Amino acid sequence: MHGVHYVLHAPQGDTYADLLFTMIERRGQRPPVTYTTFQARDLGGDTAELVKRHVQEAADRFQPDALLVGESCTAELIQDQPGALAQGMGLPMPVVTLELPAYSKKENWGASETFYQLMRGLLKQSVPPQPTHDVQAWKHEGRRPRVNLLGPSLLGFRCRDDVLEVQRLLSLHGIDVGVVAPLGAGVEDILRLPQADLNVCLYPEVAESSCSWLHRNFGIPFSKTVPIGMGATHDFLVEVHALLGMAPPEAAEGYQRSRMPWYSESVDSTYLTGKRVFIFGDGTHAIAAARICSEELGFTVVGLGSYSREMARPVRAAAKKLGLEALICDDYLAVEAAMAEAAPELVLGTQMERHSAKRLGIPCAVISTPMHVQDVPARLSPQMGWEGANVIFDAWVHPLMMGLEEHLIGMFRHDFEFVDGHQSHLGHAGGAGADNNHGTESVRASGCQDEAPSGQLVWTADGEAELKKIPFFVRGKVRRNAESYARTVGCKEISSETLYDAKAHFKA
Amino acid sequence: MSANLLKESGPREVFCGLTSIVWLHRRMPDAFFLVVGSRTCAHLIQSAAGVMIFAEPRFGTAILSERDLAGLADAHDELDRVARELLMRRPEIRTLFLVGSCPSEVIKLDLARAAERLNEELQGRVRVVNYSGSGIETTFTQGEDGALAALVPLLPASESRQLLLVGTLADAVEDRLIHLFSKLGIESVRSLPPRQSSELPPVGSGTTVLLTQPFLTETARLLRDRGATVLKAPFPLGAEGSRRWMEAAAANFQCPEASVRAVLDPLEARARIALAPHREVLAGKRIFLLPESQLELPLARFLHRECGMDLVEVGVPYLNREQMAEELALLPDGTTVVEGQHVERQLDRVRAGHPDLVVCGMGLANPLEAEGITTKWSIELVFSPIHGIDQAGDLAELFSRPLHRRQLIHSALHPQASDHPVHA
Numbered sequence: 001m002h003g004v005h006y007v008l009h010a011p012q013g014d015t016y017a018d019l020l021f022t023m024i025e026r027r028g029q030r031p032p033v034t035y036t037t038f039q040a041r042d043l044g045g046d047t048a049e050l051v052k053r054h055v056q057e058a059a060d061r062f063q064p065d066a067l068l069v070g071e072s073c074t075a076e077l078i079q080d081q082p083g084a085l086a087q088g089m090g091l092p093m094p095v096v097t098l099e100l101p102a103y104s105k106k107e108n109w110g111a112s113e114t115f116y117q118l119m120r121g122l123l124k125q126s127v128p129p130q131p132t133h134d135v136q137a138w139k140h141e142g143r144r145p146r147v148n149l150l151g152p153s154l155l156g157f158r159c160r161d162d163v164l165e166v167q168r169l170l171s172l173h174g175i176d177v178g179v180v181a182p183l184g185a186g187v188e189d190i191l192r193l194p195q196a197d198l199n200v201c202l203y204p205e206v207a208e209s210s211c212s213w214l215h216r217n218f219g220i221p222f223s224k225t226v227p228i229g230m231g232a233t234h235d236f237l238v239e240v241h242a243l244l245g246m247a248p249p250e251a252a253e254g255y256q257r258s259r260m261p262w263y264s265e266s267v268d269s270t271y272l273t274g275k276r277v278f279i280f281g282d283g284t285h286a287i288a289a290a291r292i293c294s295e296e297l298g299f300t301v302v303g304l305g306s307y308s309r310e311m312a313r314p315v316r317a318a319a320k321k322l323g324l325e326a327l328i329c330d331d332y333l334a335v336e337a338a339m340a341e342a343a344p345e346l347v348l349g350t351q352m353e354r355h356s357a358k359r360l361g362i363p364c365a366v367i368s369t370p371m372h373v374q375d376v377p378a379r380l381s382p383q384m385g386w387e388g389a390n391v392i393f394d395a396w397v398h399p400l401m402m403g404l405e406e407h408l409i410g411m412f413r414h415d416f417e418f419v420d421g422h423q424s425h426l427g428h429a430g431g432a433g434a435d436n437n438h439g440t441e442s443v444r445a446s447g448c449q450d451e452a453p454s455g456q457l458v459w460t461a462d463g464e465a466e467l468k469k470i471p472f473f474v475r476g477k478v479r480r481n482a483e484s485y486a487r488t489v490g491c492k493e494i495s496s497e498t499l500y501d502a503k504a505h506f507k508a
Numbered sequence: 509m510s511a512n513l514l515k516e517s518g519p520r521e522v523f524c525g526l527t528s529i530v531w532l533h534r535r536m537p538d539a540f541f542l543v544v545g546s547r548t549c550a551h552l553i554q555s556a557a558g559v560m561i562f563a564e565p566r567f568g569t570a571i572l573s574e575r576d577l578a579g580l581a582d583a584h585d586e587l588d589r590v591a592r593e594l595l596m597r598r599p600e601i602r603t604l605f606l607v608g609s610c611p612s613e614v615i616k617l618d619l620a621r622a623a624e625r626l627n628e629e630l631q632g633r634v635r636v637v638n639y640s641g642s643g644i645e646t647t648f649t650q651g652e653d654g655a656l657a658a659l660v661p662l663l664p665a666s667e668s669r670q671l672l673l674v675g676t677l678a679d680a681v682e683d684r685l686i687h688l689f690s691k692l693g694i695e696s697v698r699s700l701p702p703r704q705s706s707e708l709p710p711v712g713s714g715t716t717v718l719l720t721q722p723f724l725t726e727t728a729r730l731l732r733d734r735g736a737t738v739l740k741a742p743f744p745l746g747a748e749g750s751r752r753w754m755e756a757a758a759a760n761f762q763c764p765e766a767s768v769r770a771v772l773d774p775l776e777a778r779a780r781i782a783l784a785p786h787r788e789v790l791a792g793k794r795i796f797l798l799p800e801s802q803l804e805l806p807l808a809r810f811l812h813r814e815c816g817m818d819l820v821e822v823g824v825p826y827l828n829r830e831q832m833a834e835e836l837a838l839l840p841d842g843t844t845v846v847e848g849q850h851v852e853r854q855l856d857r858v859r860a861g862h863p864d865l866v867v868c869g870m871g872l873a874n875p876l877e878a879e880g881i882t883t884k885w886s887i888e889l890v891f892s893p894i895h896g897i898d899q900a901g902d903l904a905e906l907f908s909r910p911l912h913r914r915q916l917i918h919s920a921l922h923p924q925a926s927d928h929p930v931h932a
Contacts (some may be wrong), residue, residue, distance in 0.1 A: 011551075011642070012520050012522060012647065016556070016871075018521070018872075019555065019557060019870045019871050023870050027874060027875070028874055029878065035519055037521075038644065040644040073548045073611055074610035074611050074644070101574075104573070461541075
């Protein structure tokens with residue numbers, strides 16, 4: 001946002017957060033944040049006086065239109081009540097106090113709560129006694145319908161380009177964008193929020209509580225479909241049109257405006273069918289990815305999870321539709337164990353899943369925050385809308401082995417250059433999956449998964465040899481299937497014959 | 509010493525000591541750094557180092573929860589459990605550093621006792637030590653001081669004659685310095701930290717210590733307590749500083765002066781050749797250093813004396829006057845040295861002073877670039893091989909590179925108004 005300054009009561013060192021904006025988002029301005037940066041020697045003195053001095057200095061120097069005041073995790077322990085102190089200083093601008101419990105809540109909650117408190121603080125005087133919103137107002141006033149885009153922020157996943165893409169998408173349907181917030185908005189924009197006919201909730205993790213407050217108090221409805229993927233973008237357009245009282249859009253629009261459907265239908269993509277994929281991320285992106293994978297790319301989703309507890313219910317519902325149990329957790333070791341157990345051929349996750357995927361030797365693409373600097377690219381790269389689907393097709397298929405190479409490695413395993421696990425289109429010698437088995441074994445040895453280890457089962461030499469002939473990216477799954485088959489039929493040894501039996505049994 | 513020493517207080521823009529983990533984990537790959545702190549601490553480390561993809565994590569955070577704060581869970585039992593699980597997952601870890609943070613220090617969680625308890629339980633299989641990297645007590649590189657100081661009591665005792673290089677060095681630099689010292693006739697040279705945390709160098713009254721880094725106040729004190737002699741010398745940055753640094757050791761080991769000159773003279777002559785092209789870019793340019801690592805004084809000394817730069821202001825987060833005496837003596841008269849920081853006022857002085865180059869942290873670098881001020885982000889200096897006479901050219905290059913780059917691309921990117929600042 002602009003014109004909003006934040007005074008954060010925090011110890012020296014917490015200014016590292018500036019780097020998220022100046023380096024990862026590569027911004028050319030300092031974040032509008034004043035840190036009190038107290039040190040150990042200040043704890044003996046008057047830290048409350050320190051807060052007041054910094055609030056005054058920030059107000060004088062930056063003269064913001066509104067001031068946010070909050071605490072970091074350490075300041076929360078010493079309880080100086082910086083918000084109350086600032087409220088009592090008689091500053092000329094609105095002061096919003098933030099209560100963000102650092103030991104029980106996390107980043108997205110903080111963003112959502114801050115946006116909500118700021119908006120509520122600025123708008124509560126203008127709340128009408130009765131919500132008087134009329135979705136048809138644009139018709140009577142003879143103008144194009146106008147929507148707010150709520151949720152996009154810095155350090156969100158591809159928000160910059162998602163906003164552009166959604167704006168373009170809506171404008172093609174004769175819909176104007178009023179306010180985009182919080183990204184790029186100022187206090188005057190927040191005050192204009194009630195003038196829209198509809199709120200578009202692009203990132204529920206950040207904007208759902210604000211959208212629902214605007215709905216309760218001003219009667220403005222909000223859209224609930226997040227337009228990531230072909231089907232979701234279509235559903236989003238249908239929802240927005242219905243909420244605005246407009247005739248539904250063409251069903252074939254996506255096919256005309258995006259290359260993704262044809263790329264996915266073309267024969268080059270046939271080998272993508274049934275590729276096993278493991279999905280983890282924030283709720284919004286994980287749910288969107290699951291739908292794209294299963295309905296639009298023809299993958300088999302073998303694992304779906306999220307770290308967003310507030311999105312647990314919809315993620316569970318999406319998983320259930322795919323016959324899966326959703327993994328709701330923020331423990332990366334548990335995610336890694338689930339990933340190893342599912343033995344996928346592709347992982348769609350966050351920056352953290354890249355670590356686990358590297359360890360397990362599985363191709364991986366990033367679909368959600370947390371992210372690092374490479375996911376704030378210079379090029380246009382939305383996830384939403386028709387162009388977003390194009391970007392997604394390229395990004396998710398890229399880490400997989402190309403079709404011809406996959407066939408040839410399945411046929412001839414004695415090459416000196418194109419060895420097992422090698423992916424020559426990624427341009428390096430050692431294959432990403434070269435240590436596939438090694439990685440899986442070491443997870444197993446450390447006891448992170450596999451309730452009943454394969455202790456009693458013995459692989460015969462010829463069984464192992466046969467297993468080696470399986471292309472590397474499905475080998476993990478075949479090994480598991482063979483072991484589970486052997487256990488089912490009660491055989492203690494796994495030979496090449498057992499492997500074929502298991503294959504016939506599981507049709508895989 | 510005639511530098512103009514000032515102090516300033518106010519908002520600071522520096523890293524906390526936890527950041528030391530980012531390079532220490534590579535120096536000692538068999539060690540694990542477990543921060544006991546909050547989600548903020550975890551986020552800091554992950555943001556700093558998470559751009560690399562780790563198949564095996566080398567650091568982690570035991571995140572304090574509400575239960576720990578409310579005393580509902582015995583924080584010590586919880587910590588023991590986390591450490592035990594970690595060591596089960598990573599049996600190859602030899603040294604576990606329990607790293608204190610602001611939250612753990614504020615609530616006075618006794619990590620020293622926790623380390624003791626875990627040591628008893630693990631019976632030598634893994635060594636557990638603790639130090640504080642909290643922002644309220646430590647700034648950036650002071651974290652390394654804490655980590656090394658925590659290792660000092662574990663160093664085996666030995667009275668034998670040896671030279672101990674203290675402070676993290678790049679592997680190649682370490683090898684090179686050991687080779688050069690052996691040419692001077694100093695055969696036994698060890699390093700702290702070692703490359704493997706389990707191969708700690710001995711210490712005792714025969715030990716002569718050369719500090720390679722200026723931020724090792726506490727480590728130096730503890731080494732002195734164990735009988736070692738800590739030499740006074742400028743720090744080994746640049747040809748001059750490195751030479752004086754090596755000569756200090758040579759004098760202590762009574763190496764014949766003629767053979768010292770025979771070894772060092774050709775190195776210095778070669779360094780001058782390597783420095784020449786960078787001196788051409790840097791000479792007469794005005795430089796402003798913001799406080800970050802305590803490397804600022806030796807860098808300013810090098811940039812002024814060997815590269816011909818003018819010093820506008822030299823900021824340091826902390827000034828150990830005794831340890832810095834040799835450096836201060838080499839600075840030009842009247843150099844403004846500011847200990848501490850009020851970042852807003854310091855930025856006012858930066859803008860008013862129109863320096864040609866500003867050495868600053870990454871939180872300020874891009875915003876200053878966007879104002880048209882060329883910067884050198886300072887963190888790189890602790891991640892680069894910059895020590896020794898042979899590295900003088902490379903060290904100068906770190907400072908000439910941003911100026912060279914601006915000259916190279918600026919007119920192409922702004923063909924109409926080449927003096928227009930780059931806006932991001």
